Amino acid sequence: MTIAAVQAPARRNTNTLIRYGLIGAAIAFAGPPIYIHAPKVYAELHGLNLAILGAVLLALRAFDFIQDPLLGWAISKRPEKRSKLAVLFTVLLGTGMAALFAPILPLSPGIWIALSLALVFTGFSGLQIMFYSAGIGLAEDMRTSHSRIAAWRETSVLIGVCAACVAPVIFAALTDEPTGYAIYAGAFLVLLTTGLLLSRPVWTVPLPKQQEKADYKTLIKDRPLRWLLGVGFLNSLPTGVTSTLFLFYVEDRLEGGFHAGPLLLIFFLSAALSAPFWGKMATRYDVKTVLLSGMSLLIPAFITASFLGSGDIWQFYVICVLSGMALGADMTLLPAMISERLAKSGQSPAHAFGIFGFITKMSFAVGAAISLPLLALAQYKPGADNPESALFALALTYAALPCVLKIFAIVGLKIAPISDTQNVRQLGSI
DSSP states (O other), rough: OOOHHHHHHHHHHHHHHHHHHHHHHHHHTHHIIIIHHHHHHHIIIIIHHHHHHHHHHHHHHHHHHHHHHOOOOOOOOHHGGGGHHHHHHHHHHHHHHHHHSSSOOSOOOOHHHHHHHHHHHHHHHHHHHHHHHHHHHHHHHHHHHHHHHHHHHHHHHHHHHHHHHHHHHHHHSSOOHHHHHHHHHHHHHHHHHHHHOOOOOHHHSSOOOHHHTTOOOHHHHHHHHHHEEEEEEEEHHHHHHHHHHHHHHHIISSSOGGGHHHHHHHHHHHHHHHHHHHHHHHHHHHHHHHHHHHTTTTTHHHHHHHTTTTTOOHHHHHHHHHHHHHHHHHHHHHHHHHHHHHHHHTOHHHHHHHHHHHHHHHHHHHHHHHHHHHHHHHOTTTTTTOHHHHHHHHHIIIIIHHHHHHHHHHHHHHHOOOOGGOOOOOOOOO
């Protein structure tokens, strides 16, 4: 066999992984504006009450409780239709995003955000389920480790997230906030369409047949997988709180609104740059232990953030680095552990990641539903001249509450009956 013959499959594999990463980055480009910017836009620009906003987000996630598993089931039943399903979900996501950040709302803010996010969540869920489950098929087809696919996947996701963090801020600075968010929605449509057009080879890679035959009943019977999914929910709750309140905390507590974009970028860049480090550690030590170490970084960082006040912006940059590193461990290692478990147990990746996608998003909604009414009770008003008591309540809700929630997640992972995580060993290089 010639060298060229050996190199050709490697080039094809790399090309497919690049396409896989591109659609992942495009999907991720929707994430931060949904969870970070949309609450601020509707609270400040459109005057939506915080408690109502939290209730709307929670209600939509209750809708996802039914929708996401059904989407996972439908995708697993028609694996040969994945290319067409990708088009459908892309249209839903793009239309919803354009409506969500429309500068002028044709209906009341509460109704409009509910309708827009219903489209966004459906499209986002479908594409995310397909994206994660396709990774298992790629690992089988390329005969490579699931952790190598996870490294490509999470790196591309973090790149998309980093871009989305600064894009709305930059566009708003160049124009005004309503126009800037509308421009962001247009840029998102271009990126998502490009990702769709180039991702066809990803959807044509077959899923392992034994996984296509699995169902939710057998999946739920898998005790280690149940624990991993449960830990995923607990572990995402703190991020749900901090994502919802980030812009409020930076602008009103720290009085550093100009730094919001750079802080978000530093946070997610720290996550992206730390991902290879966590992967390397996972090749040397038990993955469960490594993940626990990464999760624990958040505790001292956010205890400190609880006591910051006006002007303490540079201290918060350090906190963003540490909390970003914790996120890098979460995003890289937990999905890899789930993928490895799925490969060993023969469970359906579409079913499993349908549930995983739901519980992750539900944790964001629960975080918002807990934190926003608490701030409303404390008489906090976004962008207004708030009393010190309201700003202190904002600091505690943003930073101290996630610490408590993270401790529950750490305990959950510590006692989880997962004894085979040491087999997730080969977080291959990109």
